[in-house]
Amino acid sequence: MLKSLDPRVNRLSIPDDFEAPMAAKEQLDQFETYQSFIQTKEGKPFEHAGTVHAPNEEMAFLFAKEQFSRRGTFCHALCVVKTELILVSEFTDNGQDVYDTFKGSYSGDTSASFEVFHSVKRGKHHKHIGTVEAKDFEDALLASKETYPRDKPVFNVWIAKSEDILMSDEEDADIWNTLKEKKYRDAIDYKAADRIKAFKAEQG
Amino acid sequence: MYGGGNVFESMKATALAEEDPIKLAEFEARIDRGEKIEPSDWMPQLYRKQLIRMIEQHGHSEIIGALPEGTWITRAPGFKRKLALMAKVQDEVGHAQLLYSAAETLGKPREQQLEDLISGKSKYSNIFNYPAFTWADSCFISWLVDAGAIVNQIANSKGSYGPYCRALERICAEESFHLKYGHHCVIHLATGTKTQREMMQAAVNRWWAPMMHFFGPSDKISVHSEILMRWKVKMASNDECRQQFLDMYVPKIWELGLTIPDENLMKNETTGQWEFSEPDWEEFKRVINGDGPCNKERIAVRRMAEERGRWVRQALLAPKAKYVTPLA
Numbered sequence: 001m002l003k004s005l006d007p008r009v010n011r012l013s014i015p016d017d018f019e020a021p022m023a024a025k026e027q028l029d030q031f032e033t034y035q036s037f038i039q040t041k042e043g044k045p046f047e048h049a050g051t052v053h054a055p056n057e058e059m060a061f062l063f064a065k066e067q068f069s070r071r072g073t074f075c076h077a078l079c080v081v082k083t084e085l086i087l088v089s090e091f092t093d094n095g096q097d098v099y100d101t102f103k104g105s106y107s108g109d110t111s112a113s114f115e116v117f118h119s120v121k122r123g124k125h126h127k128h129i130g131t132v133e134a135k136d137f138e139d140a141l142l143a144s145k146e147t148y149p150r151d152k153p154v155f156n157v158w159i160a161k162s163e164d165i166l167m168s169d170e171e172d173a174d175i176w177n178t179l180k181e182k183k184y185r186d187a188i189d190y191k192a193a194d195r196i197k198a199f200k201a202e203q204g
Numbered sequence: 205m206y207g208g209g210n211v212f213e214s215m216k217a218t219a220l221a222e223e224d225p226i227k228l229a230e231f232e233a234r235i236d237r238g239e240k241i242e243p244s245d246w247m248p249q250l251y252r253k254q255l256i257r258m259i260e261q262h263g264h265s266e267i268i269g270a271l272p273e274g275t276w277i278t279r280a281p282g283f284k285r286k287l288a289l290m291a292k293v294q295d296e297v298g299h300a301q302l303l304y305s306a307a308e309t310l311g312k313p314r315e316q317q318l319e320d321l322i323s324g325k326s327k328y329s330n331i332f333n334y335p336a337f338t339w340a341d342s343c344f345i346s347w348l349v350d351a352g353a354i355v356n357q358i359a360n361s362k363g364s365y366g367p368y369c370r371a372l373e374r375i376c377a378e379e380s381f382h383l384k385y386g387h388h389c390v391i392h393l394a395t396g397t398k399t400q401r402e403m404m405q406a407a408v409n410r411w412w413a414p415m416m417h418f419f420g421p422s423d424k425i426s427v428h429s430e431i432l433m434r435w436k437v438k439m440a441s442n443d444e445c446r447q448q449f450l451d452m453y454v455p456k457i458w459e460l461g462l463t464i465p466d467e468n469l470m471k472n473e474t475t476g477q478w479e480f481s482e483p484d485w486e487e488f489k490r491v492i493n494g495d496g497p498c499n500k501e502r503i504a505v506r507r508m509a510e511e512r513g514r515w516v517r518q519a520l521l522a523p524k525a526k527y528v529t530p531l532a
Contacts, residue, residue, distance in 0.1 A: 004501050005335050006275040018504045022322070022511065028315040029517050030527040033308075050371070051305040051530035053314060055520035067298050070291075071378070083528040091244050123240030123366045126532065156242075158531070184288045190384035192391040196459065199395040203461060 031055050032082060036064035037117075037128065039077040046079060046128035048117065057082070057166045065175070071185065075176050079167040081160045087137040089157040097153035099145045106142040109135035113162035116144045118154045126158055220431075223248045235436055240366035243309040243532060254437050256310045257326075259368055263303035264321045264328035268502050269349070270296040272332060276342040288385050292346065295378045302371040305530050309367045313527060322507045330488065331414045333496030340393055340400075340407035347386030348411070348453060352418050354379050355449050356440075364436035367532055387456075394460035401461070408457065409465045416466075416483040417491075419446040450478040 002014040031053040037046040054060035069075035110133035117126040132143040320326040361372035393404040420442040
């Protein structure tokens, strides 16, 4: 058995021959990926926070909560959407507005609802701009082009169907409350200047 | 936390010659303008390869780095220290997930990265191949290894690859708690009873050499590192990071009445540079190549987690699920 200083490792009873080749995986058992968006304060737009890997939407939500809202002040609401259900537009360059590359005009059809996310600068997260109604993804891009005035060129757009998004419920807002009590997770809880001062005084 | 002194792949002289010169020029112009590169942008193969390697190594270091500290959660002195250390270890593992996702945007699935860690194909920060004998070792890691990591991470967060920079911004914000917590722990031992002080000093003595190794050997000035600097993959040399660390933390160690086990360590006031005994790079190489006190154990623990956790992943696996590369 592998001997360790760590009692937890010893309890694993790892055999000495663990280095024998591992059974080959037939395929990667990789989970689906989900994109998470966070609203830091009421009234602020949702902003892309990052990716989680999960076997389903509910688990993705849970993982995203753990991953992106560990610090209490960071989260007011959270939502996740499966990566493959997001339409990603072209990326533009040199200050060109990506909307200028969309040809055609909005159908006026309001049969489905879509959420629109913009990136206005490379390096920055995508932000939620609003909700449009359209007949499909391409139509939603055109609807968005007509609906939202742009003071800065948009270099990339993401579109997701509203119904594909799993959003935290306003009624469950108290799930964020427990976070605020965890002061021990904040740098400010670790002041020790007085102790150093007292120590130095004692040393002369 | 994170290990510096990345091991970069050597570059074939022809690697760049095979790239489309027009696209390469546009790519370099974008970086020169200070713009970030996003996953869908054209990029040279070398840039992609080196970034995957660097971000992945960083991710593995977070996972493996959680092991020596995790050991001490149940034995941390008092409820508050246990809570804090548990939160810190959770942060580190979360950082690994952020980093794996950033590397995935370049085309290497997370699952593949986890496999390469277990098989020994990918490296992680060498410092975690040393054991945490006492609580003071855990305090040293929380304060000073994290401090070293922050020096590296702040430099890297100004790099050129968008997803990596965004992950690092989030990571750096959380690291501020780690650093303060670690400092707090060390202060309490160093200003405590005689036994506590001795325990802290013994930890400093044990960890100083690995700490000096942490930033890696002096970078050779090569065409290769010159290109990585120009592309803002590598943001500061190993020596610059080491000097910055010494500048910021040696005075803070000294003010606690602790000594550093290197009689040649001093700041040359004329050059403004720290001078120190040359670290034993033979030992560094020996440990990084597998012959350290904990290499075997670290990999074994990860592998057990992978093998014994397989049934959980199998139970959760949806047969029709399709893996899709993260967007950003």
